[in-house]
Amino acid sequence: MSTPMLLGARAILAAGVLACLAGPWLFDANSLTVLTEFFIVVTLALMWNLLAGYADIISVGQQGFVGVGAYAFFGFTALLHMSVWAAVPLAALTTLLIAVPVMAVIFRLRTAYLAVGTWVAADVLMLIAGKLPGFGGGSGTSLPIPVVKQFGARLGDRIDMFYALSLGLALIAFLATWALLRSRIGLGLTAMRDNEEAAGSSGVDLVRTRILCFLWTAPFLGLAGVMTALEKLRVAPTASFNITDWTIDIIFIVVIGGIGSLEGPILGAILFFLLRQWLADFGAWYLILLGVISIGVILFEPKGLWGACRRWGFPDILPAGHAPGPGAPERVAGPDAQEAPAARTVG
Amino acid sequence: MVETILNLIVQGVLIGGLYALFALGLSLSLGVMRFVNIAHGDMIVLFSFVLLSLTGVLGWSPFLVALILLPVAFGLGWLLQRFLLQRTVGKGILPILLVTFGLSIIIQNGLLEAYGPNTRKLSGGAIELAALRLGPIDVGVYPLLVFLLAVALIAGLDAFLYRTAIGARIRAVADDPAAADLIGLTSARIYPVAMGVVGITMLVAASCMSVWTNFDPSIGPSRLLAAFEAVVLGGLGSLWGTLIGGVIIGVAQNFGSQIDASWQILAQHLVFLVALVFRPQGLFARS
Amino acid sequence: MTPLLSVEKLNVFYDAFQAVHDVDLTVGEGEIVSIIGANGAGKSSFLKALVRQAGRVTGSARLDGCDLAALSTREIVAKGIALVPEGRKLFPTLTIFENLRIGQELGRKGDIGFEQVYEWFPVLRERRDSRARELSGGQQQMVALGRALLANPRLLLCDEISLGLAPRVVNELYAIIPQVRERGVAVVVVEQDISRSLAVADRFVCFLEGEVSLSGRPADADRDTIMQHYFGGAH
Ligand SMILES: Nc1ncnc2c1ncn2[C@@H]1O[C@H](COP(=O)(O)OP(=O)(O)O)[C@@H](O)[C@H]1O
Numbered sequence: 063m064s065t066p067m068l069l070g071a072r073a074i075l076a077a078g079v080l081a082c083l084a085g086p087w088l089f090d091a092n093s094l095t096v097l098t099e100f101f102i103v104v105t106l107a108l109m110w111n112l113l114a115g116y117a118d119i120i121s122v123g124q125q126g127f128v129g130v131g132a133y134a135f136f137g138f139t140a141l142l143h144m145s146v147w148a149a150v151p152l153a154a155l156t157t158l159l160i161a162v163p164v165m166a167v168i169f170r171l172r173t174a175y176l177a178v179g180t181w182v183a184a185d186v187l188m189l190i191a192g193k194l195p196g197f198g199g200g201s202g203t204s205l206p207i208p209v210v211k212q213f214g215a216r217l218g219d220r221i222d223m224f225y226a227l228s229l230g231l232a233l234i235a236f237l238a239t240w241a242l243l244r245s246r247i248g249l250g251l252t253a254m255r256d257n258e259e260a261a262g263s264s265g266v267d268l269v270r271t272r273i274l275c276f277l278w279t280a281p282f283l284g285l286a287g288v289m290t291a292l293e294k295l296r297v298a299p300t301a302s303f304n305i306t307d308w309t310i311d312i313i314f315i316v317v318i319g320g321i322g323s324l325e326g327p328i329l330g331a332i333l334f335f336l337l338r339q340w341l342a343d344f345g346a347w348y349l350i351l352l353g354v355i356s357i358g359v360i361l362f363e364p365k366g367l368w369g370a371c372r373r374w375g376f377p378d379i380l381p382a383g384h385a386p387g388p389g390a391p392e393r394v395a396g397p398d399a400q401e402a403p404a405a406r407t408v409g
Numbered sequence: 410m411v412e413t414i415l416n417l418i419v420q421g422v423l424i425g426g427l428y429a430l431f432a433l434g435l436s437l438s439l440g441v442m443r444f445v446n447i448a449h450g451d452m453i454v455l456f457s458f459v460l461l462s463l464t465g466v467l468g469w470s471p472f473l474v475a476l477i478l479l480p481v482a483f484g485l486g487w488l489l490q491r492f493l494l495q496r497t498v499g500k501g502i503l504p505i506l507l508v509t510f511g512l513s514i515i516i517q518n519g520l521l522e523a524y525g526p527n528t529r530k531l532s533g534g535a536i537e538l539a540a541l542r543l544g545p546i547d548v549g550v551y552p553l554l555v556f557l558l559a560v561a562l563i564a565g566l567d568a569f570l571y572r573t574a575i576g577a578r579i580r581a582v583a584d585d586p587a588a589a590d591l592i593g594l595t596s597a598r599i600y601p602v603a604m605g606v607v608g609i610t611m612l613v614a615a616s617c618m619s620v621w622t623n624f625d626p627s628i629g630p631s632r633l634l635a636a637f638e639a640v641v642l643g644g645l646g647s648l649w650g651t652l653i654g655g656v657i658i659g660v661a662q663n664f665g666s667q668i669d670a671s672w673q674i675l676a677q678h679l680v681f682l683v684a685l686v687f688r689p690q691g692l693f694a695r696s
Numbered sequence: 697m698t699p700l701l702s703v704e705k706l707n708v709f710y711d712a713f714q715a716v717h718d719v720d721l722t723v724g725e726g727e728i729v730s731i732i733g734a735n736g737a738g739k740s741s742f743l744k745a746l747v748r749q750a751g752r753v754t755g756s757a758r759l760d761g762c763d764l765a766a767l768s769t770r771e772i773v774a775k776g777i778a779l780v781p782e783g784r785k786l787f788p789t790l791t792i793f794e795n796l797r798i799g800q801e802l803g804r805k806g807d808i809g810f811e812q813v814y815e816w817f818p819v820l821r822e823r824r825d826s827r828a829r830e831l832s833g834g835q836q837q838m839v840a841l842g843r844a845l846l847a848n849p850r851l852l853l854c855d856e857i858s859l860g861l862a863p864r865v866v867n868e869l870y871a872i873i874p875q876v877r878e879r880g881v882a883v884v885v886v887e888q889d890i891s892r893s894l895a896v897a898d899r900f901v902c903f904l905e906g907e908v909s910l911s912g913r914p915a916d917a918d919r920d921t922i923m924q925h926y927f928g929g930a931h
């Protein structure tokens with residue numbers, strides 16, 4: 063609502079981005095490593111949010127494509143001896159190519175089934191990765207030193223380089239998703255978020271839009287996978303396809319931050335990293351706490367922290383083009399909401 | 410050679426009975442409430458740990474303890490639906506999936522805190538070792554009994570759903586909850602009953618599993634996936650189809666396990682995916 | 697004598713949208729009242745509001761002096777209001793018998809039993825073990841009506857039971873209504889088909905954009921006046 067508030071928020075955002083860009087000159091190696099991880103997580107959260115928040119696809123198998131990216135990168139560099147600079151885009155492409163048949167199979171499942179379908183697919187990809195010759199089997203293997211050295215001869219250089227790459231990935235993922243949401247396709251996606259039936263009846267081709275989104279996320283997830291391989295300097299089925307790190311945490315981040323906005327996933331990721339600094343020692347209790355919080359959020363504030371901000375009159379810092387104003391109607395939740403044709407929703 | 414294959418098939422079929430037990434509750438919640446309970450496997454594991462603790466304290470057979478706990482299992486299912494899941498009804502698939510997802514993480518980590526990561530198994534007594542010689546193959550008495558129990562449970566559920574008045578009400582709500590509400594058949598009162606029945610199937614599955622196989626706090630998801638695949642393979646809304654689905658999963662796993670442990674799961678998933686491509690509605694779908 | 701149903705200043709809201717405005721209506725025991733009105737006039741919302749199944753409802757509705765606001769749908773049905781919903785709303789995979797039995801179980805005790813319903817609609821006896829979705833539209837409507845009647849209502853609410861059916865079938869359905877009334881049951885008939893519902897009614901009310909625009913006895917109202925209040929001033 064209030065312009066000063068919006069300007070203030072945007073100023074903070076701009077300062078944040080600038081500080082990130084100047085990161086290598088501002089932060090020590092330790093912080094840079096944490097931030098590298100942060101950008102990977104932001105990328106993953108943006109992708110999960112695109113699917114859950116706009117395309118109505120709940121993925122519990124996002125880790126599958128992350129792992130594929132990591133393994134593809136390892137294959138192109140360590141096994142085929144390609145330059146890392148060729149291998150990075152090729153890894154993204156490989157992930158996309160693998161996403162196509164995966165999509166073709168699991169999209170035979172609808173809605174709730176699809177969620178478990180993505181999980182099965184990710185499990186299959188992980189098990190196959192453990193069988194590939196040259197990748198170290200079930201226990202995985204390290205990236206060869208010569209491959210790693212291509213990113214910088216000294217450790218400090220490499221830390222800067224990995225930082226820059228993951229920052230670049232997060233920025234591109236963000237800008238590309240923003241552009242997608244502001245495009246004509248995004249109009250349909252936003253309509254789908256606000257009322258799926260309305261989107262369907264107003265001629266948006268739901269299935270094609272869903273497929274597009276699913277495939278859209280694949281190369282970004284693959285690139286995030288490359289970054290995880292670089293961060294850990296190894297690939298392994300359990301680590302590269304880790305459901306906790308690449309999907310479960312991400313779901314918590316997006317749910318708590320706010321599904322269906324661009325700000326939510328970022329807000330959630332910041333919160334997640336802060337919480338983790340304080341609560342990491344509590345181990346399982348930390349995840350239990352996140353589980354409880356996220357159930358509470360779903361029940362009482364379904365649009366998360368950012369949704370709450372919106373209701374308090376906070377404007378979208380990054381309007382995704384077609385977002386409804388705070389006064390826009392939610393879905394009808396009367397006793398017969400299920401039978402009410404969407405057209406009845408006023409608006 | 411033929412004998413080995415026959416043996417693999419028979420043992421696979423029998424373990425399919427266990428998978429069918431995992432899957433029955435999921436089949437019900439999908440068929441009636443139209444949602445996938447992501448915490449389904451974890452709730453079964455939770456029940457297994459409850460049995461572990463109680464048999465430890467009481468020193469009784471796990472089956473006896475399970476029998477006594479049946480009303481508790483019904484009550485837990487009822488409470489879960491009434492006070493948690495019911496709040497998400499009519500709001501699309503996202504909230505219910507995410508709530509059960511959160512529940513799954515809470516149960517897994519709660520069990521991890523309470524019991525640690527070690528694998529456990531319950532003792533079922535002498536029956537575990539008993540075997541019958543059927544022609545060229547040995548069949549364990551316990552697996553056979555579990556399979557028969559699965560068949561009996563399905564027959565019982567079928568009779569409950571198709572022969573009783575409350576069963577007809579559950580099917581009515583499954584058909585059209587809004588229509589039910591309009592004529593005073595309050596869906597919000599029927600769903601918890603259905604979930605209570607799901608709770609009973611979970612407890613039965615938990616007792617059979619905890620004597621048959623090792624379990625630890627982290628195995629819930631793999632049980633969920635197997636159950637899910639059995640349900641989809643069999644076809645939605647068909648309890649007997651779910652049994653066949655479980656059998657197919659069991660046989661596929663058994664053949665895969667001849668290569669190694671990861672092929673066991675891979676074979677299971679691949680059979681599922683192939684079936685999905687050629688028969689997405691399942692083998693015995695009630696359309 | 698208090699009327700069976702008395703409604704005062706009833707409003708129905710769907711979020712911010714108001715579908716029914718300050719409607720007053722009374723229905724006496726054994727009376728047949730017809731509600732007419734264009735599509736979207738709020739007729740269905742009004743009927744559903746009587747059984748607490750329409751958005752947010754304000755105002756008062758009493759059945760035989762008993763305030764319905766405090767009751768759930770289930771209790772209202774048990775007290776004696778049964779709705780034949782728009783679009784029939786059967787349970788498609790249940791058999792005819794099961795559909796009917798659910799109506800009976802939820803309703804009041806009374807003398808309308810399966811035998812009576814089968815007498816009114818003999819085809820339902822023949823097809824009692826078929827699934828509802830296998831029936832023709834007319835037969836489905838008979839099940840819906842039978843389901844409501846088996847609840848032994850004191851007040852029967854019929855929402856567009858003629859919709860999409862052949863005239864012969866509609867005649868068959870409407871032939872039942874006077875017989876139902878003879879048992880002392882009051883009936884509210886909602887139709888868009890004006891002549892059909894005026895023919896059977898003692899009294900009528902016309903809804904226009906959620907408000908009562910005209911009411912009276914069928915004999916006293918001429919067609920032009922009705923049309924005017926049906927479609928609003930423009931016509
Ligand atoms: N569940 C609902 N949510 C929102 N609006 C509704 C709902 N049901 C009906 N309406 C609106 O209320 C108005 C009256 O509808 P309805 O009662 O069905 O009219 P009628 O039965 O006279 O055709 C219409 O404008 C309709 O769009």
Ligand SMILES: [Mg+2]
Binds near residue numbers: 736739
């Ligand atoms: Mg209507």
